[in-house]
Amino acid sequence: MSIKRNLILLLSAVLVIACTTSPTGRSQLMLISPKTAIVESEKAYMNTVGALSKENKLVRDSAVNQRVQEITGRLVAVAVKQYPESKNWKWSVAVIDDPKTVNAWAMAGGRMAVYTGLIDQLNLTDAELAQIMGHEIAHALANHTAEQMSVAIATQLGVSAVGIATDASDSTLTAGAIAAQLAVQLPNSRTAESEADRIGIELAARAGYDPQAAVTLWQKMEKVSGNGPPQFLSTHPAPGNRQQTLRQLVPQMRQLQPPSPGPVAPVELAR
Template sequence: MKKLFILLALFALSACATSPTGRSQLMLVSPEQAISSSREAYVQTLLPLQKEGKVDSSPTTSKRIKLITGRIIAQAVQRYPHTRNWEWTVKVIDDPETVNAWCMAGGKMAIYTGLINKLQATDDEIAQVMGHEISHALANHTAERMSMALATQLGLSGVAIAAGDSVYKGAILSGSSLAAATAVTLPNSRTSETEADQMGIELAARAGYDPRAAVTLWQKMAKVGGNSPPQFLSTHPSPANRQQRLGVLAEQMMVYYRDTSTRPVYQLQ
């Protein structure tokens, strides 16, 4: 048993990576594996909604979201050239009660009409949402969360194997189901959220969207749920000082927002 846990610890120590902000990350699952699994999970997530006619049901809304997102992706690709070959995609899910958005590894995104309409979100505020979500993908947060889940599974399986419990010997979650769970439902750590805040607000500002909208977005988000926080907040832990920190970041990013250079747009299909 002792040898098993030593091996698991050595495995974890040998699987470290560095995020775009210089933070050390546990990477038992490679970014490439996360992208492959997310591609499958994305299809599985959207297929039943497409059958119900709930994906991109409003051409006007879809066009608006693709334009905003395309401008942010263009900035992401400039700063992180390896993402040029990602299969960037964004879909609008027609669900008026769900205030949420997400981005899987490899740039597979979705935003719900509940977030757009319930918040009466401006283009600048939507840009903050999409910039934040894109930053989770850029920083390999899906792979990181998958790795944490896998480490837990390895630990549980190791205990089961040592105990001779055959039921759990093969109980490692499949890549696609794990990707779907970690990308859409499981909360990010506060460290990951801070990282995505920092990266996302800069991407949105460079794309020509007012960084001060990050503060108004979270103010709206906090109000819309009342006693029942919107899903977006349940998967995005929000410490009390988050709005204050975003306000400081917004002032720092104004120089990018005020830049008069032409803003390129990544053409989403």
């Protein structure tokens, strides 16, 4: 009983010590440091980009690449100003040639990707594309990668501790069991997505993009999800609810818009 009790107390102590606060004031679990998440994300990103390059899946159209790079650069310039700790990140974006995939993603340290299917199927304006990329940049700024990695560790430790405490014969989780447990975290994931929306719309507004585009973006997303949600919506709030929340923020965000577009920060284009 002493071993079981000590294990549970140790787990509880770790969880308390590892709590931190997101840019919006939300409590986050951090068993993985943001620095570690950045290091691991860079490895994963380079492997992914390398494979895409070999398969000729990276866009070669200079006009498309320049558009994404410039819009992302304006957002990064604001991000670095608002979040100085991101100044030395290796900001980069991959434009993936996949017309069927409506998706975009971000890793720790400013490693991002956007699929041509998202740009083309939604016929995105520059301001709408800025909302997408602002959202992804927000994930990086809010340390969501480290948070998700931490949730995975906590879930595995927690279930193992319960198994030992109840004399379960097998407290070791398989990869499939871990994945099943993580599915329970969907509401938290949606909280993070809403947080990225809030940070992202502000980044876009400060970069000079009309915040109303956040609403029109999700109107388009709602239409495209008519035959089943695209991958980008798998853990996101419903488009209708999202529109309402973002619409309420538009007047406030418009007050943050500069009289003219701001500078463009350097963002590496994956090749």
